[in-house]
Amino acid sequence: MDAVVWITAASLAAWVWLLVGQGFFWRTDLRLPPRTDPSEWPSVCVVVPARDEAAVLPESLPSLLAQDYPGRAEIFLIDDGSTDGTGTLAGELALRHGGLPLTVDSPGEPPAGWTGKLWAVRHGIGLARARDPEFLLLTDADIAHEPDSLRELVAAARTGGFDLVSLMARLRVESVWERLVVPAFVYFFAQLYPFRWIARKGSRTAAAAGGCVLLSAEAADRAAIPDSIRHAVIDDVALARAVKGSGGHIWLGLADRVDSVRPYPRLGDLWRMVSRSAYAQLRHNPLLLAGTVAGLALVYLAPPVALVAGLATGHGLTALLGGLAWLLMTATYLPMLRYYGQPPWLAPLLPGTAFLYLLMTVDSAVQHYRGRGAAWKGRTYSRPDPAPERQ
Known part of the structure; x- marks a missing residue:
């Protein structure tokens, strides 16, 4: 023995x-940092990449349209080659619910070396640039936000001087397998990327949760987002590393009022x-x-x-x-x-x-x-190409 x-x-x-x-890492008390409302609210563009998301969009998109944000804000939903009517449904939901202005567009198929999501994000950021926003909110199509979510994110970023503020959306835990696997998923993630280390300027630890990332437009330019991470399958961690590596101050914590509505009822899911x-x-x-x-x-x-x-x-x-x-x-x-x-x-x-x-x-x-690599919704990324050289 x-x-x-x-x-x-x-x-x-x-x-x-x-x-x-x-x-x-095991503590779960890290929420949005203390914040005060800015005297002038900066403009924000919300970019939502979406591929075959018609099943979850009726729960998530109305929550973005209903954001109670004092400044100028609008939404760009980028339909990434959906075959289930995602883009059409988004337009119908905007007409039905009103709220923030919504633009629906599609970038076409991604070129070699790009993941589909990041190609859609690139297109959305390109459209947003015409509005000259101070912040970009990158959020997934399965994420539902409480009405004050955008306001709180922006106030936290301004108060703390953060270039990136990310919330790990609360995932669904209803089925037996979700109860067994989902909390452990977040636990393991926090063990790999302790949230308290992420916010330290001198720390090399960097991560974000792709479902909810508020990013300053200046930091996105400085880090060449998303071109510098165009190949990344784990795009949220790659994004955080790029922003922090270019001198940005980042923060990640758990969410109370930002939720994923995507179900994972079976172990296979x-x-x-x-x-x-x-x-x-x-x-x-x-x-x-x-x-x-x-x-x-x-x-x-x-x-x-x-x-x-x-x-x-x-x-x-x-x-x-x-x-x-x-x-x-x-x-x-x-x-x-x-x-x-x-x-x-x-x-x-x-x-x-x-x-x-x-x-x-x-x-x-x-x-x-x-040769099957990272398969997701009909696309496979087996061996990523290197990121392009920055000019």
């Missing part, structure tokens, strides 16, 4: 470090959501994949295995170390479950969810090497 003891001790040490040394970009997150590097699999096994799977093995063999030290590591894991997951309104008994099940994520990550690599 010596090897098992050492492995379990390493797992426990990892959880002690994660508890206190990883930016307190969630599996595709994760696996389509997991290997891209590892930069398509097999060594990083092997390290990730080993790390997930050590940190998440070893504690319950050690506890059960220790109890079964009467090896008290192994059981103790495994139990303590599992206890720390469970304790750090409870705040995220509370944030999502889920029962605390789900917390000890995190190792099982982590095992699912391990399998999704491996499957992402398998699909990549089969």
Whole structure:
């Protein structure tokens, strides 16, 4: 049992470090920073890339049209080659609900080296430039905003001097699989990109949540957004890195009043959501994949295995170390479950969810090497081209 003891001790040490040394990633109290209303509200253009979103648009688009924003604001919905009438439906919703002005346009198929979403974002930003906005709100077609969302985002950016303010929209948790997988998805994301580190100017940690990103037009120009990240499958993280790398001050936190309305009722739906970009997150590097699999096994799977093995063999030290590591894991997951309104008994099940994520990550690599890459709504991005050189 010596090897098992050492492995379990390493797992426990990892959880002690994660508890206190990883930016307190497990805390869920980071909301929009303190803010005051500006004396003059800057103009904002909202850019919504949309591909086959007719199912969710009736819940999301009216919330943007109804924004109670004191300054000048308008919406550009960019129909990215939809086949379900997304563009037509958007126009009908605007006529029915009124509110902010809406322009619906389409950029055509993306050229080589561009993802479809970023090509649509580029087109939307190009249209917005004619209005000379001070801020751009990049938001997905499945995101519903409370009426004061835009006002609060802009006030937070102005008060804090942020070039980018992003909220991680609260994802839907209604089906059994959503309850099991979705809170863990946000938990793992925060573990990789501790929110408190993101806001530090001297920190290299950078991330955003693509569903809700308020970006200053000046910072977008400085970072050459979206051209500099045209190839990115995980475009929100790439965008944040580009903005921060060009000297921008960024902020990311959890949302209270910005929600995703997209359902993921089956495990297969969630599996595709994760696996389509997991290997891209590892930069398509097999060594990083092997390290990730080993790390997930050590940190998440070893504690319950050690506890059960220790109890079964009467090896008290192994059981103790495994139990303590599992206890720390469970304790750090409870705040995220509370944030999502889920029962605390789900917390000890995190190792099982982590095992699912391990399998999704491996499957992402398998699909990549089969040439299927990051498949999304009929498009596949197997091997991204390098970003263009900045002039």
